[in-house]
Amino acid sequence: ATNRNYAISVIPGDGIGKEVMPEGIRVLERAASLYGFTIEQTWQDFACCDYYAKHGQMMPDDWKAQIGNPDAIFFGAVGWPDTVPDHISLWGSLLQFRREYDQYVNLRPVRLMPGVPCPLVGREPGDIDFWVVRENTEGEYSSVGGKMFPGTPREVVIQETVMTRHGTDRVLRYAFELAATRDRKHVTSATKSNGIAITMPWWDERVEEMAKNYPTVTHDKYHIDILTAQFVLNPDRFDVVVASNLFGDILSDLGPACTGTIGVAPSGNINPDRTAPSLFEPVHGSAPDIAGKGIANPVGQIWSAAMMLEHLGEADAAAAIMRAVETVLAQPGLRTGDLKGKANTEQCGKAIADALA
Numbered sequence: 001a002t003n004r005n006y007a008i009s010v011i012p013g014d015g016i017g018k019e020v021m022p023e024g025i026r027v028l029e030r031a032a033s034l035y036g037f038t039i040e041q042t043w044q045d046f047a048c049c050d051y052y053a054k055h056g057q058m059m060p061d062d063w064k065a066q067i068g069n070p071d072a073i074f075f076g077a078v079g080w081p082d083t084v085p086d087h088i089s090l091w092g093s094l095l096q097f098r099r100e101y102d103q104y105v106n107l108r109p110v111r112l113m114p115g116v117p118c119p120l121v122g123r124e125p126g127d128i129d130f131w132v133v134r135e136n137t138e139g140e141y142s143s144v145g146g147k148m149f150p151g152t153p154r155e156v157v158i159q160e161t162v163m164t165r166h167g168t169d170r171v172l173r174y175a176f177e178l179a180a181t182r183d184r185k186h187v188t189s190a191t192k193s194n195g196i197a198i199t200m201p202w203w204d205e206r207v208e209e210m211a212k213n214y215p216t217v218t219h220d221k222y223h224i225d226i227l228t229a230q231f232v233l234n235p236d237r238f239d240v241v242v243a244s245n246l247f248g249d250i251l252s253d254l255g256p257a258c259t260g261t262i263g264v265a266p267s268g269n270i271n272p273d274r275t276a277p278s279l280f281e282p283v284h285g286s287a288p289d290i291a292g293k294g295i296a297n298p299v300g301q302i303w304s305a306a307m308m309l310e311h312l313g314e315a316d317a318a319a320a321i322m323r324a325v326e327t328v329l330a331q332p333g334l335r336t337g338d339l340k341g342k343a344n345t346e347q348c349g350k351a352i353a354d355a356l357a
């Protein structure tokens with residue numbers, strides 16, 4: 001973007017995505033006016049199940065041309081399992097973006113916030129504060145493999161893990177770069193080199209190679225099985241955790257779960273090379289069970305806005321949004337029902353926008 005005017009593609013999606021998105025936009029606009037930048041929004045009506053009902057597909061064939069080349073994509077949630085099977089809604093939308101835009105980092109914060117009851121006993125806000133960096137394009141989620149002799153006693157199925165030096169090094173570099181910006185400057189790598197004895201020892205080697213470029217950043221590694229236990233037992237140990245696609249998938253759900261409700265967690269699908277737009281969205285889905293009631297927690301969407309601003313270089317505004325979120329979450333009258341609060345979606349969103357000033 002030039003002159004701090006950011007083109008944002010806004011895609012609310014389904015269910016509560018349509019309810020939390022206006023609150024994300026409200027806070028973004030307030031932050032823009034306070035911090036002296038502008039947001040140029042283009043709303044898209046595709047990548048949702050209403051679009052599917054009309055057109056028989058989740059997105060138009062020329063979706064890429066329609067989206068153009070925005071500075072970022074701000075996404076709500078997709079999925080409406082009563083009318084469209086989840087694998088169709090997901091593969092037809094979000095996974096297209098991740099792949100076509102080469103969003104090779106999936107980034108999620110694991111941070112204990114005030115007002116959010118921690119399922120881990122005895123932890124206070126400030127105790128848990130780290131990032132999970134997941135490789136988002138290759139690894140265990142490959143299309144290499146196949147099935148032979150289906151339906152017979154000789155039935156055999158093979159799916160290969162594919163790790164490339166290009167794909168591994170770039171996600172490791174991202175993790176070390178991120179750690180270098182933090183106080184603790186520590187990277188933890190998820191491995192399984194004892195059991196997966198070809199790819200994971202190689203992953204470990206790439207970590208050691210990458211670490212040489214970052215003398216100020218310390219690093220260690222854990223096997224994935226004990227690492228999941230450490231997330232629960234000693235979450236204060238971590239600063240930046242980097243993992244392959246499958247391990248990262250697990251850790252990036254486990255981490256936020258260790259810090260409370262799904263309604264507050266954000267995520268970024270990031271193309272750090274900026275050859276294509278990155279996408280920011282709450283971790284939660286479309287929540288059909290509460291959709292239409294106006295009671296969804298908007299914090300996940302709003303925190304995603306803060307991550308997006310950070311990515312765009314508006315670090316001060318991003319930090320201010322996070323302070324406003326913490327202020328509001330600390331007050332039962334202003335947080336939503338999933339956090340035993342009294343506010344609805346709009347009241348909570350407005351409170352965060354007001355706390356910014």
Ligand code: NAI
Pocket residue numbers: 016076077078079080081086090094262263264281282283284285286287288289290295296297298300338
């Ligand atoms: P979900 O995240 O939509 O809901 C799980 C539970 O958490 C529900 O009880 C819901 O009411 C609650 N919840 C979620 N977000 C909340 C919020 N902001 N405030 C208060 N409560 C909240 O996951 P579920 O039910 O498995 O999936 C529903 C649909 O969403 C499916 O179609 C699924 O494919 C899709 N989905 C989409 C995602 C995305 O867009 N990235 C991620 C996860 C699921």
Ligand code: MG
Pocket residue numbers: 249250253
């Ligand atoms: Mg997952």
